[in-house]
Amino acid sequence: MRTATRSLCVVSVLAALCTPGQVLAATDQQADAEAGTSLSAYEHQHLRWTSCPGLDDSRMQCASVRVPLDYAHPRRQSISITISRLPAADPAQRRGVLLTTGGGPGGAGVPLPVQLSQSLDPSVLAEYDLIGFDMRFVERSTPITCGQPAEEPGGYWVRVDGFQSFATTSEQAAALARDCERNAGWALPYATTANAARDMDIVRSALGERTISYLGGSYAAMLGVAYSSLFPERLDRLVLDSPPDYDTVWRSFEVGRTAAMESNYDAFLAWLAQNDGTYHLGTTAAQAGTAVTAVLQQADTQPIVAGDHAWTSGDLGYLLVLATYFQQLWQVVAIDFVSIRAGVPPPVPLDILPAALPGTPGVPADNHTAVNMAFRCGDNAWPRAAATYQDDLSHYSQLYPVYGPANANINPCAFWPVSKDNTIPLSANRAHGALITAALLDAAVPLPNSSATHAAIRGSRLVTVDERVHTPLLSGQGGACMTSAVTAYLTTGRLPASDLSC
Numbered sequence: 001m002r003t004a005t006r007s008l009c010v011v012s013v014l015a016a017l018c019t020p021g022q023v024l025a026a027t028d029q030q031a032d033a034e035a036g037t038s039l040s041a042y043e044h045q046h047l048r049w050t051s052c053p054g055l056d057d058s059r060m061q062c063a064s065v066r067v068p069l070d071y072a073h074p075r076r077q078s079i080s081i082t083i084s085r086l087p088a089a090d091p092a093q094r095r096g097v098l099l100t101t102g103g104g105p106g107g108a109g110v111p112l113p114v115q116l117s118q119s120l121d122p123s124v125l126a127e128y129d130l131i132g133f134d135m136r137f138v139e140r141s142t143p144i145t146c147g148q149p150a151e152e153p154g155g156y157w158v159r160v161d162g163f164q165s166f167a168t169t170s171e172q173a174a175a176l177a178r179d180c181e182r183n184a185g186w187a188l189p190y191a192t193t194a195n196a197a198r199d200m201d202i203v204r205s206a207l208g209e210r211t212i213s214y215l216g217g218s219y220a221a222m223l224g225v226a227y228s229s230l231f232p233e234r235l236d237r238l239v240l241d242s243p244p245d246y247d248t249v250w251r252s253f254e255v256g257r258t259a260a261m262e263s264n265y266d267a268f269l270a271w272l273a274q275n276d277g278t279y280h281l282g283t284t285a286a287q288a289g290t291a292v293t294a295v296l297q298q299a300d301t302q303p304i305v306a307g308d309h310a311w312t313s314g315d316l317g318y319l320l321v322l323a324t325y326f327q328q329l330w331q332v333v334a335i336d337f338v339s340i341r342a343g344v345p346p347p348v349p350l351d352i353l354p355a356a357l358p359g360t361p362g363v364p365a366d367n368h369t370a371v372n373m374a375f376r377c378g379d380n381a382w383p384r385a386a387a388t389y390q391d392d393l394s395h396y397s398q399l400y401p402v403y404g405p406a407n408a409n410i411n412p413c414a415f416w417p418v419s420k421d422n423t424i425p426l427s428a429n430r431a432h433g434a435l436i437t438a439a440l441l442d443a444a445v446p447l448p449n450s451s452a453t454h455a456a457i458r459g460s461r462l463v464t465v466d467e468r469v470h471t472p473l474l475s476g477q478g479g480a481c482m483t484s485a486v487t488a489y490l491t492t493g494r495l496p497a498s499d500l501s502c
Helices: 028-038 112-117 122-127 166-184 193-206 219-230 251-256 258-274 285-301 313-325 327-341 367-378 386-399 447-456 479-492
Strands: 061-068 078-086 096-100 128-133 212-217 235-241 304-306 309-311 435-439 461-465
Touching (some): 122 479, 128 193, 166 367, 304 327
Parallel strands (some): 096 128, 435 461
């Protein structure tokens, strides 16, 4: 089964999850020192609230917040961050603001208050203004482009060893890095999670709030960790849903989750075999894997036309990754996959290519992929030597023939024009508490990531569910136990007495 499925194209939903000449980013210490004396114009700006293009909810308002491009030199150049607001349902009970943004990196945050209003408990909605924001360089917030004509599946650039040669992948990766430098070189040194966290604090100040509360999932949860490390005294309540381990992003994190991805994919194949009467892909997991690989190879030779879309192997690979990350999508992915194989439009279309909401102005064609690359490559230094990636490919492909050939492969970060560590060590976190939610069988962000975050934040609590799912809280798979713990924390400030297994 594993050999037959070696070439599965792997992409991430952390995703989900970005010109003047190149300059080097200052160290975090330098940035914080100068920014502390030069940010008053940003902290006391007046916000002008208007309607939100692309959002048809009359309750929603949007505003632009100016932030420094470079926090080491905040007076030199500013960029614009767009925020949205859904006011607290009961002004008499209003406690403050609850910020959120999209995962990825590269996901939009402006539309999220409307989505959260449909899932959070009414008692939470009564007490908080829900504030969404597009992170710097995403969609409405000074968007960047790498000059590509379209997004990558899932907004995540990946190539699978075996579908094409290492030399070809290296050439393509280097070319994309050059394109990103040519089109967005002015922004790349400042595309870091730490800078996005600093932007959050400008948003806090511009809103006139002494403290903020924050809820984020996946990459957005890691952004919450960065904020709580830099500004613990300005944080009220912190909910982190499947946070990556900030100490391991990005290269170590991505190869480190390969085993969990392989395990969940194997479980999906076994389920397909158990349901062969419906999907006709084989009565054993090995047969199902062989059938899936045959379709991917066919699509790699010539995209499969099903309705108005020509499905590439990358598109189909992303569809299968959705099953790897979310067990609740197994039936949908299976019926869509076999329909596409037959040249029939998928009955339940899933979003394969990221896109802004219709009516969102000025979003480049490749914005989500560009941002994903910019932050993943910009947060810290990646290996430069081709031999490092070749050695990793040999090791991980032997252990994990499905996902190793993608997760361990070379990518544009090996050729990125800026290369330095911009992360904040988990050991520097000074938050006074957090509620961390996770799934035991999460393949996108395996449990050790959430456990490491839990260990770093004093007084935090970890609430888990025994599911194959990513972001159990935000994906609606956490159940009443997890939801109740989050509601109680946000409304009363009380964390569970101990960690919970829901």
